[in-house]
Amino acid sequence: MLGAIATASAAVLTAPAAGLLGYRQLKRTANAKRLRITTPNGIDESGFVRIGGIDQWVSIRGEDRNNPVILEILGGPGASNLIFIPRTRDWERHFTIVRWDMRGAGFTFAATGPAEQGEMRLDRLYHDSLEVTEHIRARLGVAKVLLVANSFGTVLGLRLARNHPELYAAYVGTDQNVIAGGRERSAYHALVARLRQANKEKELTAVLAMGADKAAWSVEQQSQYNKLVLTTDPLSYDTMKTVVIRSLWFSPLHTLRGLRAYLKAMTFSESLARETVAIDEWAEGTTFPLPFFIFQGDGDVLTPPGPAKQLFDDVTAPVKDFALIQNASHFASFRHPDQFLDLMLTKVRPVVTGEPITG
Incomplete structure (x- = not known):
């Protein structure tokens, strides 16, 4: 889903002016300072872990090891959530x-x-994902972890939650993907309507030529579609510029070379999306033996809230809740990390811990 940001980022990464580089360094230094964890029972460690036969990077951060443990399943495909840590720093007060x-x-x-x-x-x-889960359980000494998946990651997240309730305390999906065996086409039709209204004949012709059946699209067409969806909607385009690209550019964890590698990873991983086009969430099962939550951007045009609510309504779970993140497009939890945290504290954490949040 994030492949569309590559074009917008390329100009910044290829020929930055000296002044821009200086400002970037100031912001990166400030962000690095913000990320410091100094609490006595805190944890801040990262490095490679042998997962699935290769070394994979795992970061663990939080101010209190006694807090519930979250495993994030990233979107993209191929888009690391590490760039958003400065935006989500407050989450680490309440969760590892x-x-x-x-x-x-x-x-x-x-x-x-x-x-x-x-x-x-x-x-x-x-x-x-299962290997990472077992690593976390052993490393942190917890029986279950809280599964938080965004965008492409929700495809994996639903399967993990459905099949392994013994490992996960709850499922939280945001930017929730709903594919419905290829039947879900509301985002496509909304894009066609926006292009018509904006008299973008060239783009409209290309989208109509693709057709609504994503199973017939090439990887290049999928990328073109995602880019058009996100850039033709004002809220989504603003989120890409002010949240996603700024998070990339000012990440204290990534050098300029690291940012280029970040973008190359998304391009490399794009083909994974082709495997998801026929997934049918209803056919795979709507019974989840664990608490189930979906927190969706109210203005998300890439993974619209309507289909997510339809899936939610058909889910059977011991506890379930659905909420809209206000004035949010795709990347809802990162555009409004305060709203997302409030939902996690008022709806999810009490269910996971059995204790209400105070203060």
């Missing part, structure tokens, strides 16, 4: 957060490049 750069993403991709990523298939990522 594990951010994993899966094969084909982030530092895992950057370390060895495309040749050493191994098998790039959805089923391989699923089993990698």
